[in-house]
Amino acid sequence: MTHDRPTFEFPTRSRTGEVPRMLPVRKVADEAQGMRTLFFSYPLDAAPGQFVMLWLPGVDQKPISVSYQDGALFGITVAEVGPFTRRLLQLKSGDLVGVTGPYGTPFTLDRKRPRAILVGGGCGAAPLGLLAERAAAEGIAVDLIIGAQTERALLFRERFARRRRITTHLATDDGSVGHAGFATDVLARLLDGTDPSDTRVYTCGPEAMMRTVAQLCAARDVPGQVLMERYMKCGFGVCGQCCIDGSGKRVCVEGPALSFGEILAHAEFGKYSRDASGHPVRKGQRGCETR
Amino acid sequence: MHTLATLSQDYHGSVFSNPTVLAAGILGVSASSLANVIRNGAGAVTTKSVGPAARAGHPNPVVIATDGYLLNAVGLSNPGAEASVEELAAAVRGCSAPVIASVFGSTAQEFADVVRVLDAAKPAFFEANISCPNVGSEFGRPFGTDSAAAAKVVEEIKGETATPLIVKLSPNVPDLVEIAKAVCAAGADMLCAINTVGPGMLIDLAARRPVLANRSGGLSGPAIKPIAVRCVYDLYRAVDVPIIGTGGISTGKDAAEMIMAGASLVGIGSAVYYRGIDVFAKVARELDAFMQEHGYAGIGQLRGCAHDA
Ligand SMILES: Cc1cc2nc3c(=O)[nH]c(=O)nc-3n(C[C@H](O)[C@H](O)[C@H](O)COP(=O)(O)OP(=O)(O)OC[C@H]3O[C@@H](n4cnc5c(N)ncnc54)[C@H](O)[C@@H]3O)c2cc1C
Numbered sequence: 001m002t003h004d005r006p007t008f009e010f011p012t013r014s015r016t017g018e019v020p021r022m023l024p025v026r027k028v029a030d031e032a033q034g035m036r037t038l039f040f041s042y043p044l045d046a047a048p049g050q051f052v053m054l055w056l057p058g059v060d061q062k063p064i065s066v067s068y069q070d071g072a073l074f075g076i077t078v079a080e081v082g083p084f085t086r087r088l089l090q091l092k093s094g095d096l097v098g099v100t101g102p103y104g105t106p107f108t109l110d111r112k113r114p115r116a117i118l119v120g121g122g123c124g125a126a127p128l129g130l131l132a133e134r135a136a137a138e139g140i141a142v143d144l145i146i147g148a149q150t151e152r153a154l155l156f157r158e159r160f161a162r163r164r165r166i167t168t169h170l171a172t173d174d175g176s177v178g179h180a181g182f183a184t185d186v187l188a189r190l191l192d193g194t195d196p197s198d199t200r201v202y203t204c205g206p207e208a209m210m211r212t213v214a215q216l217c218a219a220r221d222v223p224g225q226v227l228m229e230r231y232m233k234c235g236f237g238v239c240g241q242c243c244i245d246g247s248g249k250r251v252c253v254e255g256p257a258l259s260f261g262e263i264l265a266h267a268e269f270g271k272y273s274r275d276a277s278g279h280p281v282r283k284g285q286r287g288c289e290t291r
Numbered sequence: 292m293h294t295l296a297t298l299s300q301d302y303h304g305s306v307f308s309n310p311t312v313l314a315a316g317i318l319g320v321s322a323s324s325l326a327n328v329i330r331n332g333a334g335a336v337t338t339k340s341v342g343p344a345a346r347a348g349h350p351n352p353v354v355i356a357t358d359g360y361l362l363n364a365v366g367l368s369n370p371g372a373e374a375s376v377e378e379l380a381a382a383v384r385g386c387s388a389p390v391i392a393s394v395f396g397s398t399a400q401e402f403a404d405v406v407r408v409l410d411a412a413k414p415a416f417f418e419a420n421i422s423c424p425n426v427g428s429e430f431g432r433p434f435g436t437d438s439a440a441a442a443k444v445v446e447e448i449k450g451e452t453a454t455p456l457i458v459k460l461s462p463n464v465p466d467l468v469e470i471a472k473a474v475c476a477a478g479a480d481m482l483c484a485i486n487t488v489g490p491g492m493l494i495d496l497a498a499r500r501p502v503l504a505n506r507s508g509g510l511s512g513p514a515i516k517p518i519a520v521r522c523v524y525d526l527y528r529a530v531d532v533p534i535i536g537t538g539g540i541s542t543g544k545d546a547a548e549m550i551m552a553g554a555s556l557v558g559i560g561s562a563v564y565y566r567g568i569d570v571f572a573k574v575a576r577e578l579d580a581f582m583q584e585h586g587y588a589g590i591g592q593l594r595g596c597a598h599d600a
């Protein structure tokens with residue numbers, strides 16, 4: 001028998017294999033209450049919705065979405081929710097972070113639909129920053145709805161103030177600025193004045209909010225995607241930690257972007273997710289503080 | 292599911308529509324994921340190893356992958372036996388192929404306790420993981436490397452259940468055959484070989500430290516295939532029970548080689564990374580094509596044929 005060299009392709013791997021490359025933090029920017037963006041000088045080629053695994057040697061390694069990218073720099077926007085994110089937010093320019101990825105199935109832009117509505121809640125809005133930029137660059141008119149508990153917690157309030165084709169709408173639970181109420185109220189209002197065949201909706205944030213968005217859109221036949229978060233270990237499709245009940249799909253490979261129709265068919269959506277041991281745990285009402 | 296006539300086999304009352312078996316610890320956390328792996332062509336699936344109590348496992352990174360190998364030290368994360376019964380029962384209900392429940396413990400008695408709890412879910416087989424290298428001397432070590440201790444685990448489990456038992460062997464021992472003979476004499480119905488090799492280590496030059504949080508981890512993937520083939524070859528000469536040949540199988544030809552060495556079934560884990568989740572359907576199709584091309588009518592004609600020479 002001849003032993004030919006393996007000829008298979010690598011369907012899930014990134015260019016260097018799944019081994020971290022150590023990159024220095026280039027700069028740090030405050031974004032909102034308890035949230036910062038770390039920038040790295042590296043020509044990352046992520047599509048909106050994709051994530052990287054970030055390794056802090058001696059601490060841990062976790063999935064974080066790409067929120068900025070311009071070919072020379074990329075950025076990730078982080079909220080403090082526990083030990084890893086606390087250490088990440090303490091980093092200063094020059095500190096080294098191990099990066100692998102980008103991973104996952106990104107959001108898909110639909111050039112045939114001239115309008116995109118993006119709905120972000122709390123710290124979950126980070127990946128929508130990159131999506132808004134890309135969609136606008138493709139000539140799509142973007143409505144970016146950002147919701148948070150209060151004014152100081154609003155992400156990307158000013159980021160797109162002078163950008164063509166991007167309109168930012170604000171919503172706060174306490175009414176300190178913008179609409180007093182949920183981001184999904186603003187979505188419902190915008191959808192009422194829209195032709196469903198012109199529009200695509202994208203959402204990222206607390207699962208209860210994403211569920212409302214998916215249901216509102218499904219009822220009106222407006223297509224779109226949610227960006228899912230599940231506990232991740234490998235990040236590249238082998239450990240099974242992030243699989244969702246129903247299809248069994250891997251959030252790290254077939255997700256994190258999943259269509260409304262697809263995710264609504266999963267019983268666990270908005271209800272529960274698995275912890276590091278693999279045990280299912282009920283979801284809290286909001287994203288960041290249950291994280 | 293891919294039922295290719297020449298590839299189907301029966302063992303202990305279970306039908307394996309093709310020889311590919313999802314290896315323990317890969318995509319085996321939930322019933323839905325196991326069913327998805329079967330939809331992607333697996334002839335059988337193995338759960339992630341379940342132990343007596345909940346474990347979160349090691350911090351990340353727990354897996355590294357390169358062109359030639361994976362290194363992992365997941366740390367036996369699992370929700371514990373009691374909390375796993377329902378999930379296992381859902382897997383057995385929802386899977387159209389045999390479900391193998393992988394178990395571990397730190398004493399022979401703990402193995403038996405876990406099996407007693409999980410038996411209510413009626414898996415097709417239990418697989419005793421006596422060989423995990425990633426949790427120090429607490430789990431695995433004494434059983435995987437000592438034939439008397441390994442036999443004791445088998446006896447305790449056999450005293451608890453009539454469900455057929457697979458014993459998963461470690462390659463990291465001076466005499467694999469001696470341990471295999473001991474567990475077979477104690478009543479093991481099948482063997483699975485091999486678990487990961489090593490452990491190994493990868494150091495990042497810029498970070499100046501090992502990448503895995505556990506520092507070292509088990510080696511798997513294409514790099515270990517020659518070791519796995521040699522182990523299965525040695526086992527086939529020494530024992531009569533069917534062997535699940537596991538380690539570095541990524542293609543139909545790899546599977547054919549493992550079966551020629553003496554395997555009845557082939558375990559596949561790391562190749563999910565190299566070839567995607569449908570690696571099971573791909574390997575089964577490629578094995579079928581290889582057998583057709585070379586005139587093999589069934590797995591029986593291929594099994595162990597490397598020993599005839
Ligand atoms: C695809 C994806 C993209 C993400 N993008 C961002 C982002 O852009 N910005 C951001 O601030 N956060 C993001 N997260 C969440 C981030 O990974 C967690 O906040 C972080 O892992 C928490 O770690 P900790 O040690 O600070 O908190 P812990 O105290 O360890 O955990 C707090 C909560 O965070 C979640 N979490 C912990 N570990 C993981 C893990 N390995 N995988 C997934 N969730 C985990 C759990 O729900 C847990 O309840 C993303 C998660 C996923 C899955």
Ligand SMILES: Cc1cc2nc3c(=O)[nH]c(=O)nc-3n(C[C@H](O)[C@H](O)[C@H](O)COP(=O)(O)O)c2cc1C
Pocket residue numbers: 238239314315316317339340354361363365367393420423459485486487510511512513515537538539540558559560561562
């Ligand atoms: C990420 C990962 C986790 C694993 N977890 C387990 C486990 O929980 N129990 C076990 O018996 N083997 C475990 N293994 C070992 C595999 O089942 C298999 O024996 C080994 O990886 C060799 O096969 P492969 O080269 O096809 O991956 C694990 C392997 C990997 C890569």
Ligand code: FES
Pocket residue numbers: 231232233234235236237238239240241242243250251252253
């Ligand atoms: S995180 Fe391991 S499979 Fe998704």
